[in-house]
Amino acid sequence: MWGYNGQFPGPTIEAHRGEPLLVEWINALPTKHFLAIDHSLHGAERDKPEVRAVTHVHGARVSAGNDGFPEDWYPPGHAMLYHYPNGQDAATLWYHDHAMGITRLNIYAGLFGAYIVRDAEEQALNLPSGDYDIPVMLCDRLVAQDGQLYYPVSDDPDAPWVMQCLGNLVLCNGKIFPYLEVEPRRYRFRLINVANTRFFDLSLSHDQAMQQIASDQGLLAAPLERSRIELYPAERVDVVIDFASFAGKSLQLRHESQGILEFRVRAAGRRDTSALPATLRPVTRIDPAAAVHDRILTLNETDDANGNAMQMLLDGKRWSDPITENPRQNSIETWSFVNLTGDAHPIHLHLVRFQVIDRRPFDLFAWNAHRKLVFTGPPVAPEPQELGWKDTVRADAGMVTRIAMRFEGEPGRYVWHCHFLEHEDNEMMRPFEVLPAKS
Ligand code: C2O
Numbered sequence: 399m400w401g402y403n404g405q406f407p408g409p410t411i412e413a414h415r416g417e418p419l420l421v422e423w424i425n426a427l428p429t430k431h432f433l434a435i436d437h438s439l440h441g442a443e444r445d446k447p448e449v450r451a452v453t454h455v456h457g458a459r460v461s462a463g464n465d466g467f468p469e470d471w472y473p474p475g476h477a478m479l480y481h482y483p484n485g486q487d488a489a490t491l492w493y494h495d496h497a498m499g500i501t502r503l504n505i506y507a508g509l510f511g512a513y514i515v516r517d518a519e520e521q522a523l524n525l526p527s528g529d530y531d532i533p534v535m536l537c538d539r540l541v542a543q544d545g546q547l548y549y550p551v552s553d554d555p556d557a558p559w560v561m562q563c564l565g566n567l568v569l570c571n572g573k574i575f576p577y578l579e580v581e582p583r584r585y586r587f588r589l590i591n592v593a594n595t596r597f598f599d600l601s602l603s604h605d606q607a608m609q610q611i612a613s614d615q616g617l618l619a620a621p622l623e624r625s626r627i628e629l630y631p632a633e634r635v636d637v638v639i640d641f642a643s644f645a646g647k648s649l650q651l652r653h654e655s656q657g658i659l660e661f662r663v664r665a666a667g668r669r670d671t672s673a674l675p676a677t678l679r680p681v682t683r684i685d686p687a688a689a690v691h692d693r694i695l696t697l698n699e700t701d702d703a704n705g706n707a708m709q710m711l712l713d714g715k716r717w718s719d720p721i722t723e724n725p726r727q728n729s730i731e732t733w734s735f736v737n738l739t740g741d742a743h744p745i746h747l748h749l750v751r752f753q754v755i756d757r758r759p760f761d762l763f764a765w766n767a768h769r770k771l772v773f774t775g776p777p778v779a780p781e782p783q784e785l786g787w788k789d790t791v792r793a794d795a796g797m798v799t800r801i802a803m804r805f806e807g808e809p810g811r812y813v814w815h816c817h818f819l820e821h822e823d824n825e826m827m828r829p830f831e832v833l834p835a836k837s
């Protein structure tokens with residue numbers, strides 16, 4: 399495998415709000431990739447070095463030149479110094495590779511790690527912290543009989559890209575079904591889905607519930623009891639689990655019915671002085687009526703004659719098409735994702751945090767016939783866990799998923815894309831440009 403600092407997952411970066419951080423990301427990888435590159439994909443042509451890397455901190459509000467724009471990759475032997483202002487609310491972020499056309503392979507190879515932002519307001523809540531605050535990065539991998547990591551390929555050696563990659567093993571912090579010894583007390587776990595395509599359906603054994611305290615971009619207004627948590631690629635959920643009544647016993651975190659992490663609860667531990675307050679941090683709702691722009695954007699899949707996916711597109715456009723999404727700095731916009739495909743896609747925007755406004759069923763035939771949005775039912779309100787700040791949203795099939803955000807941050811060029819990495823690498827990614835605020 400590959401890893402940041404030779405680790406899989408890479409080292410956890412801990413930041414504090416208002417304390418900027420400089421990171422030098424050094425590409426010390428070998429010059430030959432160990433997974434099959436599809437040179438027919440945009441940005442991965444034969445004239446490009448085989449091994450390229452550029453790091454993006456997912457969910458960070460940084461300037462364009464420090465964001466890890468996919469075309470800002472560099473080959474082995476080169477480095478990039480990135481500046482992270484950390485001027486944002488406490489949240490569980492993560493860093494990963496973003497090199498054009500090979501992101502799915504680089505992340506699959508192991509290029510990711512956790513990036514935690516803390517702030518004083520969150521610390522004042524006295525949630526479990528220190529040794530009791532643990533990132534849990536979940537992914538799946540295909541491991542062959544000989545123990546080698548395997549990435550699926552199509553039957554065309556000149557175009558090995560496949561539309562999804564589902565593993566036979568679930569890895570928790572890089573390990574197969576590891577265990578963690580815990581004390582009979584409260585813990586905070588930061589669940590991060592770093593898989594290429596897999597979504598996780600998480601629960602605890604013994605019908606034990608978890609208290610969700612945060613989503614992608616930080617604290618919810620109040621803890622939310624969850625017995626099952628669905629996590630799409632790149633989504634995060636922070637939970638508090640209380641092991642107090644399990645002293646001397648064990649408990650499992652499961653994906654469907656499969657154990658992925660075992661908690662072995664000690665008979666006794668230090669006194670638990672942490673708290674789980676009834677309210678966390680207010681989340682002020684963005685009024686969609688305040689939007690200066692309502693963008694209607696389709697999610698498309700193009701198929702070959704046999705019905706096999708050839709590529710995915712955003713609003714029918716390719717990466718190299720001229721920029722069409724150009725919000726003004728500090729303005730509020732709503733974006734409506736009209737999903738014309740048969741599947742849900744996790745859609746992510748760089749730079750901003752957003753809120754889910756609603757999902758609404760629409761008439762696919764009316765759209766295909768005259769590009770007209772005809773709703774076939776009332777809007778569906780976001781689920782309770784979607785009422786906090788998000789940066790990745792599940793855009794369901796047959797639905798228009800609407801989000802609202804304020805484009806806070808520096809002007810410049812960023813990207814939005816599907817976080818199924820196979821889709822992202824095959825044209826389901828577009829640049830957007832934040833224009834300077836009108837003075
Ligand atoms: Cu996880 Cu473009 O990001």
Ligand code: CU
Pocket residue numbers: 710742743744816817818821822826
């Ligand atoms: Cu997708």
